[in-house]
Amino acid sequence: MANEVRAEHGPREDYPSVDLRMDVPHSARVYDYLIGGKTNFEADRVAAHASVRAWPALPTSMRTTREFMQRSVRRLAEQYGVRQFLDIGTGIPTSPNVHEVAQAVDPEARVAYVDNDPIVLTHARALMDSTPEGRTCYVEADFRDPESIIGNPRLREVLDFSQPVALSLIAIVHFVLDEDDPQGIVRRFMDALAPGSFLALTVFTGDTDPVGVGGVGREYNARGIPLQIRDKAETEAFFDGYELLDPGVTLVHHWRPDAGAAPVRDQDIAMYAGVAIKR
Numbered sequence: 001m002a003n004e005v006r007a008e009h010g011p012r013e014d015y016p017s018v019d020l021r022m023d024v025p026h027s028a029r030v031y032d033y034l035i036g037g038k039t040n041f042e043a044d045r046v047a048a049h050a051s052v053r054a055w056p057a058l059p060t061s062m063r064t065t066r067e068f069m070q071r072s073v074r075r076l077a078e079q080y081g082v083r084q085f086l087d088i089g090t091g092i093p094t095s096p097n098v099h100e101v102a103q104a105v106d107p108e109a110r111v112a113y114v115d116n117d118p119i120v121l122t123h124a125r126a127l128m129d130s131t132p133e134g135r136t137c138y139v140e141a142d143f144r145d146p147e148s149i150i151g152n153p154r155l156r157e158v159l160d161f162s163q164p165v166a167l168s169l170i171a172i173v174h175f176v177l178d179e180d181d182p183q184g185i186v187r188r189f190m191d192a193l194a195p196g197s198f199l200a201l202t203v204f205t206g207d208t209d210p211v212g213v214g215g216v217g218r219e220y221n222a223r224g225i226p227l228q229i230r231d232k233a234e235t236e237a238f239f240d241g242y243e244l245l246d247p248g249v250t251l252v253h254h255w256r257p258d259a260g261a262a263p264v265r266d267q268d269i270a271m272y273a274g275v276a277i278k279r
Contacts, residue, residue: 021118022041022042022043023041023043024043024224025043025044025046025047025223025224025225026043026044026117026119026225027117027175027220027225028091028092028115028117028119028120029041029044029092029119030044030047030048030051030225031062031091031092031171032044032091032092032094033045033048034048034051034052034058034059034062034063035059035062035063035066035094036063037092037094039092039119039123047219047220047223047225050219050223051215051216051219051220054212054215054216054218054219055209055212055213055215055216055270056212057209057212057265057267057268057269057270058216058270060264060268060269061252061268061269061270061271062171064252064253064264064269064271065170065171065202065252065271065273066094066170067252067253068170068202068252068253068255068271068273069098069168069170069200069202070096070101071255071256071257071258072168072200072255072256072273072275073085073098073101073102073166073168073200074101074102074104074105075256075275076166076198076200076275077101077102077105077106077109078105080198080277082102082164082165082166082198083102083106083108083109083110083163084109084110084111084159084160084163084164084165084166085098085099085102085109085110085111085112085165085166085168086111086112086114086155086159086165086166086167086168086189087111087112087113087114087168087170088114088115088143088149088167088168088169088172088189089114089115089143089169089170089171089172089175090113090114090115090120090127090138091115091117091120091171092119092120092123093113093120093123093126093127097126097127098111098113098168099111099113099127099129099130099134099136102134103130103131103133103134106134107131107132107133107134108131108133108134109134110134110135110136110158110159111130111134111135111136111137111158112136112137112138112139112155112158112159113127113136113137113138113139114138114139114140114141114143114149114155115138115140115141116140116141116142116143120138121138121140124138135158136158137154137155137157137158139152139154139155143169143172143176143185144176144180144185146185146188146189146192147188149189150188150189150192161192161193161194162194163194163196164193164194164195164196164197164198165193165194165197165198166197166198166199166200167186167189167190167193167197167198167199167200168200168201169186169199169200169201169202170200170201170202171202171204171271173186173201173202173203173238174203174204174227174228174229174230175225175226175227175228176228177226177228178228182238183237183238183240186199186201186238187241190241190242190278193278194278195278195279196277196278196279197277197278198275198276198277198278199238199239199242199274199275199276199277199278200273200274200275201238201239201273201274201275202252202271202272202273203230203234203235203238203271203272203273204227204228204229204230204270204271205229205230205231205232205235205270205271205272206229206231206270207231207232207272208251208266208267208268208269208270209267209270213229213270214229216270217229232249232272235249235272235274236249236274238274239274239276242276242277242278242279243276243277243278243279244274244275244276245274245275245276245277248274249272249273249274250272250273250274251266251269251271251272251273252269252271252272252273253269255273255274255275
């Protein structure tokens with residue numbers, strides 16, 4: 001199966017046809033299914049159900065992580081005046097996405113999305129449904145190659161790197177193994193951003209339920225989706241050299257929760273979160 005998409009905001013261009021490999025589970029589609037989306041296939045659902053059997057709280061943890069993304073974008077836009085966002089590891093654009101949250105605060109906000117997954121490419125039009133005042137773009141590139149993203153002409157037409165940018169890395173670094181130096185990759189991105197920029201990042205952890213979360217890791221790896229589980233100290237290492245905002249590195253549901261948010265048990269969450277500023 002192949003699909004073609006065309007960008008409607010930013011430079012107009014044709015994207016190549018892509019093979020969605022419906023018979024092979026895909027991390028973005030498994031995630032989509034677990035948070036209640038509809039862009040997934042049988043292989044993805046089988047992988048999702050196997051992971052949930054290993055740890056039944058997985059859908060709760062993933063939905064709560066998605067809520068952190070939306071909340072962190074809103075807080076950065078409202079409380080810190082951020083008007084530029086670079087979202088890497090975008091995934092399937094389940095609404096509300098980064099540009100919808102940021103542009104609800106300021107219609108002139110600009111957002112660049114980056115992913116290298118074929119399934120996301122087929123949804124590029126939805127990712128670029130910007131307000132008339134703002135701007136969005138989608139760049140197909142690999143997180144492991146920061147320079148190809150930082151120097152991308154399409155991205156640089158949307159984001160001004162001489163001004164603060166919020167780098168959003170939600171549910172992506174656990175797909176980068178230690179041998180590929182994920183902390184170093186993050187530093188290369190942050191080095192390119194202006195002082196006053198922010199890093200919002202989540203890390204998959206087994207600290208709350210080592211047995212159950214370990215089972216999820218085994219299910220993902222057995223299906224060809226490399227996944228690495230990290231502890232709190234390893235999470236904090238991603239923020240070395242930057243100033244963490246309160247409350248520091250914490251489970252996602254504890255990071256500046258909305259008033260009246262439904263209670264969630266710590267043992268049902270497998271994701272740490274933090275937001276930091278580059279001085």
